[in-house]
Amino acid sequence: MFSLDQWQEILQAIQANKIRTFATAFGVFWGILMLILLLGAGQGLQNGVKQNMMLDAINSIWIIPARTSMAYQGMPAGREHPLMEEDLESVEENVAGIDLMSPENELSGEFDVRYGNRAVSFPVFGADSEYFGIKVSQETVNGRSINRLDDEQRRKVAIIGEQAASVIFDEGVDPVGEYVQIKDVNFRIVGVFSFESSAMDQAQRIYIPFSTFQSVFNTSRDVTLFAVTTAEGMSGQQLEGDIVKFLKQRQTIHPDDNSAYWVHNQEEQHRSVNNLFLAIKIFIWIVGLGTLTAGIVGVSNVMIIIVRERTREIGVRKALGATPASVVGMILQESVFITTVAGYTGLVLGVLLLEGINTALVALGADLQFFNRPEIDLRVALSALGVLVVAGSLAGFVPALKAARVKPAEALRAE
Amino acid sequence: MLRLENIHKSYPMGNQSLHVLKGIDFGVESGELVSIMGASGSGKSTLLNILGILDNQDEGSYILDGTQIDMISETAAAELRNRHIGFIFQSFNLLAFKNAAENVALPLYYQGVRRRKRNAIAVKYLEMVGLADRAEHMPSEMSGGERQRVAIARALIADPSIILADEPTGALDSLTSNEVMQILKDLNDNGKTILIVTHEAEIAEQTKRIIYMRDGKIVEDKSGTGHV
């Protein structure tokens, strides 16, 4: 049925009717183009939101002690209750369902990070090796991260954010292996990391092992904040509740005091962000399918017109020996061909446009808070094209069948 | 080679119906040159459409080349039209976007003959009607007489057993009419069976047998007249 000969017949018919071919093609082209751009924009929105909100592992919980808001067992409201290292050890021993856990302290006071005769002010933090499994948006780009041995042996090592490294070290100098002085203590750089979000300048940070931090800079052994991730099968909400309840008991805080700890539960945030994504997706699909439907309706309308216009031609062909099947095949093949070419053109142009927007955004250095890397899942695009082609052929099928059924004598009387 | 018996045909007209053929009986033998004569509206084209299996009769029997033409499938009808019948129409019915050779070759396309081969055959048939140099011309670039000769070549290309022509000279001036009639007569001299529908006496008189129709009936069937 799909012989070279038949292709030549169809190409000839298409060439003979450029305007009606263009009319059919344009509806399909436009439908696919819009769908691609919409899906791409949606993905861009999603990527942007993710970049700004998804800095930590999905299952992480961050806990910072704050002032109490209720008097309890003789102690007044507004009391401070710093966490101590022992508190964290106790949490780790007594609360079930923790996977990773790490404290975080920031070095306070006026100080510079020194290298040679250079002195720059950067924030310095102490954190356990597990910390870097919780802060997933941080990635080692050179050397290594802080490891368990660094923790255990209180090594004087540091990892440094890309941005900080570029300020301290000249171009061409490999920071790994160099020594920097922090408050007159020498630290050997073992790694450089990048930070995924450009919205936050965490790539300026310097991290040293928590154990080293405490023994060198913080002999009072308190902890500003800590983070955990939930173990497999544990819900974030549950773990958050368990830890807070345990800490309240341990730190003698009223069980109903909801202000005693500031808690950031990534899972909760993740859920609301996911809901937002879902809403965006549904919106895009509704609009996209609407456009696609319009394209299909367009195709079927044009196919009906084509068949009407070609009634006499079909009559002639039948008089010369065209079978009903060959008439249906001819119209169907033309419809599928136009739809496919137009749809594919729309798809390619859509992808190119998205790439162009992407390149332009990068080239302009545009840092849109909630828009990043618009892109399209090619499988989705191809299935949309597939749907359209199938719909296009169905749209052509009904009028084609009608044309095949008309008596030749009647068809020859047309127009 | 063909035989009609008691053919009736009506067209629905709103909730009434127009009885156009009211019992037609006749036969055509191989090698005949027959015309069907009658006033406009007497049912000639309707009869020709039935003979060409372009339409079906309401009643009666039609046998073409030994095949009973009722209740045959549309696909079988297409096959019969393709191999056994050549059509010539008053308005030529060439496809505007195909050149002369491609138009002539169309019946062979439906026989699955390859493009190159069928176009080469088409050029031979164009030669036969004196249009060898027009093979690449589009219908819009040709005169009425030339177009009708292209249509004749197309009717002949599949070597059908009968040529059915509906007012083949109806759209032509008298000079080109005569040219076209001469071609048809020559074909008949070479053994082709031809049936011409016309309302012009001058045309009918050039055939060997004239069937007169009036109001859906055959009123006279006159053989052996003035074929020159």
Ligand SMILES: Nc1ncnc2c1ncn2[C@@H]1O[C@H](COP(=O)(O)OP(=O)(O)O)[C@@H](O)[C@H]1O
């Ligand atoms: N498809 C049709 N539907 C309704 N009426 C038709 C149709 N074809 C022909 N007629 C009518 O039938 C009559 C005979 O038509 P036709 O066979 O074309 O006559 P002729 O060819 O002799 O002029 C005319 O009155 C014509 O209007």
Ligand SMILES: [Mg+2]
């Ligand atoms: Mg007529």
